[in-house]
């Protein structure tokens with residue numbers, strides 16, 4: 477007999493787990509056996525008594541158990557080391573292009589509740605659940621042993637933690653972490669503000685699209701909407717754009733975009749506008765402004781299933797306006813990072829926007845998040861970033 481408490485599922489509830497998911501909702505739980513505290517490792521069994529795996533328990537969350545393994549293996553330093561090392565090996569195809577990437581993407585890398593981003597020799601840790609919080613020391617030790625980092629910073633300030641009954645926190649956990657962490661991506665130098673920036677400091681998930689923008693921006697007039705720290709604007713300027721306008725509502729973001737532009741010697745090509753994209757698009761439309769490349773990378777408008785209606789309107793509005801602002805043969809690179817909005821729903825919004833402006837667009841590429849933000853086929857929730865490259869054609 478193992479010393480773990482056991483979680484017994486209702487009849488039939490094992491189906492989803494056998495089909496590859498790792499979440500056990502409270503409603504699927506029949507009973508627990510043995511002494512059990514929140515955050516403990518438990519063994520999960522089907523109604524018939526079949527072993528399904530080991531995971532961690534938290535009654536505060538409506539996901540009461542997240543599976544860590546389907547084997548009877550210990551969950552300890554070696555377990556985390558093995559998981560992290562293997563995930564790192566899967567990132568090898570990226571290492572020539574960049575020294576900044578996501579090392580662990582939670583469920584999709586078989587470590588639900590854990591995110592680890594790497595910016596050169598600085599690592600950023602994000603712990604989303606109590607079950608993972610219990611292993612903070614082991615995880616830090618693994619990172620130190622595997623990568624000898626200069627510093628590790630913890631950005632456990634994601635809203636999701638409140639569902640687990642956890643406080644939001646940001647803290648130094650190892651070595652020293654500078655205010656600005658520099659990294660290289662496809663020959664460009666960017667910095668991430670890992671302490672205070674959005675996400676863990678940079679939108680690593682837009683890497684492939686930055687390269688794409690660079691490839692389509694020669695001699696172009698470019699509008700980068702929701703620019704944050706200027707990843708797309710700098711890429712466009714480096715790709716030979718004639719002129720770039722970067723728009724973000726946050727002054728801090730605009731300041732950081734300026735800094736990234738200076739680092740890459742393209743500040744003179746970019747106009748920075750700390751404004752609301754919705755207003756500016758309307759204004760440009762009225763003024764008859766035209767662009768050759770427009771990038772739309774808004775924040776997740778759909779924060780919950782309920783918010784979907786308003787979000788759809790928001791997506792439609794910005795896409796419709798952008799479509800009208802394009803010169804013939806111009807490109808629109810448009811994204812949605814809301815995981816509550818499906819790919820189909822997003823594509824439908826684009827379809828409706830194009831229909832309303834009476835214009836034809838070729839769909840040149842549909843792009844998903846890059847390989848360091850993997851998607852697990854049997855856990856659709858891991859798919860969140862959907863992008864489409866459209867070209868406006870007259871005929």
Ligand code: SAH
Nearest residue numbers: 679702703704707724725726752753773775
């Ligand atoms: N494209 C960026 C990431 C965008 S994140 C990159 O590749 O790095 C979304 C950004 O939208 C945030 O920086 C936020 O400040 C900004 N934002 C949110 N609402 C906005 C609005 N209505 N107008 C302009 N910017 C907005």
